Amino acid sequence: MCELLAMSANTPTDLCFSFTGLTRRGGETGPHKDGWGVAFYEGKGVRCFHDPDPSASSRIAEVVQTHPIKSEVAICHIRQANVGGVCLANTHPFTRELWGRYWVCAHNGQLSNFSPVPGFYEPVGTTDSEALFCAILNHLRQQCDKTTPTKDLVDHLVDLATGYAREGVFNLLLSNGDWLFTYCSTKMASITRRAPFGPARLKDADVMVDFESETTPNDIVSVIVTEPLTSDETWDIYRPGEWRLWQRGEVVMAGCS
């Protein structure tokens, strides 16, 4: 299994605090030592860091922890391999271009009977997660186009996710840089931080942050994770089958399939 982390914010915000907590689980407080990756959108561009080494001891992870990269949407993943060897090509998140935007995906889970239909997008590595991502994009490309309203795209995503979740574990983070789609098959939690901001303490590292000193009163920043990252805040736990579409830090559509 793996752990997921995403952020949606209404202003460019860094992920240093949450990333520090998550990456400790990559070989230190958790067993997810088979690589890690993170994608930060900046406008339509996306900046990715991938490393097949454990995040807890990665030099590049250390830079991402300490060098604030500001983003409105970010997706991060730490891996404990099951399907697919430990190598760079199997390291989430995965990226493809569709309709002139970069789409980024990270997935946690495993399906028992998934066999991808050949399509335009092909996996480069050998994980079922990347094959699922390609199958989702192939479906969207066939059924929709760049003028399709977000609501209709989300209907397709919910249908696909619901189908996949019937076949196994399927927790998904997917973004096109504008919105962030999150689907919980077994485990996901979120928190939305807004004024008045307070302090928070990581569970996995002896690190505290006072968000008030790092934000303005208008900031809205949401974090979505597999397991809550802080010990002194109340996280909102997703139910199995629940999905939420995030935009600028807030849930703009949601449901339970």
Add this chain to the structure above:
Amino acid sequence: MCELLAMSANTPTDLCFSFTGLTRRGGETGPHKDGWGVAFYEGKGVRCFHDPDPSASSRIAEVVQTHPIKSEVAICHIRQANVGGVCLANTHPFTRELWGRYWVCAHNGQLSNFSPVPGFYEPVGTTDSEALFCAILNHLRQQCDKTTPTKDLVDHLVDLATGYAREGVFNLLLSNGDWLFTYCSTKMASITRRAPFGPARLKDADVMVDFESETTPNDIVSVIVTEPLTSDETWDIYRPGEWRLWQRGEVVMAGCS
């Protein structure tokens, strides 16, 4: 204009020395301060770093200079913007997946009359370089498939490059992780280092390396750049219209159009 750098090697090799030289030209010894990027293949995977900030003062560039990332094919670019604003989405190299492989491209130049035909791959940013890359991949996807022999793919690439070079400046680095295609419209040089290895001194920084202490006798490492990076080695200058296909550090096909 921009500067290009690529490496092809028969064993995973780091790019620290050459990258250090090139990145000084990004705002220090040269004017290419509008961002930089580098892609390192590791097997079929690819690890990219992009930054719209000047490479000479980038914290992430510093990590890439000092943290050896070993690769058999790498492509790097430092940018001096002409078409397209300074932003992450306009920062080379660009990546797309085709036939289950990541294709990476960096380009230097400008075409006067290029207007891309809509196709499967679409640019995300606003550079003509990314539009050209998409046009090349759209052409290959239409005319070839994943079983097409490399020789035939290269014929297509040479035809396309020759056509583009007629319309302006078109210096190109393109790789699918297996081979590296290089096309010189105006300026390109290469060097192949093999045993007996000797020392080399950068032009752009007070840095010397003794390759003998960093290599084994079987290593073959070639570096391809816009302008030679060292002051005490003999570089092989491309003629205008010349192309070379590199694989495992050596030229495996070449010609002049």
